[in-house]
Amino acid sequence: MSNSHDHTPAHVHEHDHSHDGGGGGRGHSHAPANFNKAFAIGIALNIGFVIIEAFYGWRINSLALLADAGHNLSDVAGLLLAWGGTLAVKLLPNARHTYGFKRATILAAFANALLLLVAMGALAWEAVGRLSAPQAELQAQGVTIMVVAGIGILVNTATALLFMRGGDSDLNIRGAFLHMAADALVSAGVVVAGALTLWMGWVWLDPVVSLLIAGVIVWGTWDLFKQSLHLLFDGVPDSVDPAAVRTLLLGLPGVADVHDLHVWAMGTSHIALTAHLVTDTADTGALLHEAEEELHEHFEIRHVTLQLETLAYAQSCALRPGLGCQG
Known part of the structure; x- marks a missing residue:
């Protein structure tokens, strides 16, 4: 799902691999077995x-x-x-x-x-x-x-x-x-x-x-x-290293900064992530797709919600560290 807002440069994207078999085009699925x-x-x-x-x-x-x-x-x-x-x-x-x-x-x-x-x-x-x-x-x-x-x-x-x-x-x-x-x-x-x-x-x-x-x-x-x-209490699952997730997102092409990163378990076999990515890339679709693929491949994170921000907008983002909220 993608939504753009006329009043801000923010771009919100959400995708849940648990509904499409996971992996985008990697051909593997880790859906929970039927017991x-x-x-x-x-x-x-x-x-x-x-x-x-x-x-x-x-x-x-x-x-x-x-x-x-x-x-x-x-x-x-x-x-x-x-x-x-x-x-x-x-x-x-x-x-x-x-x-x-x-x-x-x-x-x-x-x-x-x-x-x-x-x-x-x-x-x-x-x-x-x-x-x-x-x-x-x-x-x-x-x-x-x-x-x-x-x-x-x-x-x-x-x-x-x-x-x-x-x-x-x-x-x-x-x-x-x-x-x-x-x-x-x-x-x-x-x-x-x-x-x-x-x-x-x-x-x-x-x-x-x-x-x-x-x-x-x-x-x-x-x-x-x-x-x-x-x-x-929405703790990060043991299978996910938050620092490694941040490093992965920062390593994506065009990403200058990451803030408001949250990882939690929606269920015992479903992990979710939200984050704000600061970027100046013009090809937002490619960036979002790569982020989803990498997060699913390396951390089994199926439900991904990313907000893309320009550097100018990130300076005034209400959720940026130092502006009243932890990022």
């Missing part, structure tokens, strides 16, 4: 496992299995959150939401991380309580606990694998993957603790293993929590 089938399968598997775990927990009066069933129910909520975020991205912008609903994926990633941290806090609290009052009856329930936890390993690992390929490029999908991988680790720890408890009679091992697993999961989830919170 609808993965979410549907993962949710169905986990609902089935919650029912099995809750049934056997009630049948043998195992608080451990009942508590883990409640924890796995939070997995279903986490997957629903992540799925809702990916579906919201597809909602078209409107007059009241001009950027659409891409930010829902960041909110989902944040909620998923927060949910996992709270779940691990609850698990650690329960484990500390059991350290002071070990349950001797766990030894007799060892086989049942191991079998049910073994099913949990299969279910959670299978679900995590469904999201593995999208974890590097989409923070929301990474959140779903971490959530399920963490639960596979929890189930594995329960199996090991159950086996040793059955063999050695170490009923204290169950809460100790739970604490260790909770610590490992919190360590792995903390980065997801920080990144999603950073993006919620």
